[in-house]
Amino acid sequence: MPLSTQSQPDDEQYVLVASMDNARNLSNILKAISFKDHAIFSATPNGLKVTVEDSKCLQANAFIQADIFQEFNIREDLVGFQVNLTVLLDCLNIFGGSAVSGVSTALRMCYRGYGYPLTLFLEEGGVVTVCKINTQEPEEPIDFDFCTSNVTNKVILLSESLKEAFSELDMTSEVLQITMSPNQPYFRLSTFGNSGNAHYDYPKDSDMMEFFKCTKTQTNRYKMSLLKPSTKALALSCKVSVRTDSRGFLSLQYLVRNDDGQICFVEYYCCPDEEVGED
């Protein structure tokens, strides 16, 4: 069993031990999906996947690859548990989560197995805090059955341009309508609010458009309330891939670069709104 030099002798009782020098690398990415309390953790030798869901219509996944951790030891193929994400985030920021360079909170996260709490050892400036968070029975995440072969339209945008649009979106609109088309308007975000409607059009040859492949004109509406949490992920990210499949399901993939320049992914799936009225 590969054990790093620093590992303690009692490590063997844990099915999962993960540690990182800067807890912010974990807490930041978890913030991008923290819109509900319950988070399903599934760890595999490849890394950690954290899933949060809302109303069976929205699912957010954060992927933290094994190599983001300085140590990632897993003794089973799949370790799953569920914890309260808000509590976990509070613990990760127990030292204040200061952004001052040079000062970082080191984290060691251990899980002993079914029924045991998730134990966090947090250390900053020689002070160690131990947090134990009770784990819950893991729920089965919804399978959105979004597969690449069914993708009809896909664009990749630099987040910068979408951030602007999302910060200005008319929140009095109940839905965000996304139009993707091989012809004009190519990629359009529309809102229908109290004071009128607004459209944001991105031409396919824009500098902001890194990739454009739309095969069919598709217009779908998504609940604004569901999409709103995704702006947290957008704010952290540098690129976004927007995809829709033949059923109108939306996939938003965010490429997030952490403090150390490593790359993580956050993904949102959203069901389309049923009632599609006319413009």
Place this chain on the structure above:
Amino acid sequence: MDCVVTGGNVKVLAKAVHSLSRIGDELYVEPQEDGLALRSVNSSRSAYACFLFAPLFFSRYTIPSGHAFRCKMAIKSVQAVFRSLASLEKTVEKCHIELEEQKNRLTFTLHCKHGLLKTHNLSFQDSESLQAVFDKDSCANVFRLLVDAVVHFPPSQEEVTVSVSEERMWVRNHVEEEDQSKAMLTELCLASDEFDHFSVQTHNNVTFCLKELRGLLMFAESTGLPISMYFDEPGSPLVLSVTDSVLEGNFVLATLSDDTIFRSLVRTQTPPPPPDDFMNDDIDSYLIAMDTSIAPGPSASGPPTPPLADSLCQKQPAAANHRTRSYIDEKEDDLASSERPPNKKFCSLFFGSVLPPSSQMNTQLVTSQEVLASDSEDD
């Protein structure tokens, strides 16, 4: 209407909308021959603001010929078009404003960097013309460049009092009588040479709301234009204005009317006040009673006794209507030493052309302690 604003002017337009939003909730848009007028008035009608952008301000300016068009809309929705003022300058290259009368919508199209196109279709309501009647040229006291004097006042400060003499202006926070004991008094004294222009004819002090002044200052600072201030006497409107070759902005603010100065321009009265209003039957006799009741002078009688003197009068446009007023000679130093603020009452501005011509001379008497509301405009 079809007009195009380019470059830095987009920001100027946006700033104007933002500063109008400090006044009221609705934006009145009126494309005129001499430019695009954007106006706003507050709910109590004690503050009014108008920006007029000359056709030269635009790179294209065409207005519907033949008939006058005007509309109003929620100012919030227009603000939303220009939400991020900071990035506006960097990102927006061109703003196209188009009016589709049949569809009842005003379209703002922002052409941004990287080809991003933002289209806002805003619905609007028809409106009457909004026009405050004021004549800044007839004001006795004129000043240019109101240095950033207001930064010394906390954001919570609602009103300031401006006093003037031949060579000085004092700006101080206005304190409610009941807060007097705990309040901190701030006073700024500005010498006349700090102003571009300083002309005083009467030694007056006026008290007005700071909020609107801040709004205009925000605009003036970003455009680098000096503000001119015109005022007469307590109770008559104060005008703040910015002018440049392609735009003009006028903010008309009510000032607190001094208890000791009672002016009456009342002639007839419609629309009638509520039936239980005690002033309903005989205004003239009421006014006569007023005139005598204030004769003793408040500085002698201590705190003012508001019951009868509470009526407000609306300023009439015609200067000729000025009636002899019973003006108790209350000197500035008297006021300053006793620090007794005038009774808090704002005169509403009179929006002449809002009313049908027959009621032009109407005046409403309002007994509320605060600012009065007009009932003539809303639909």
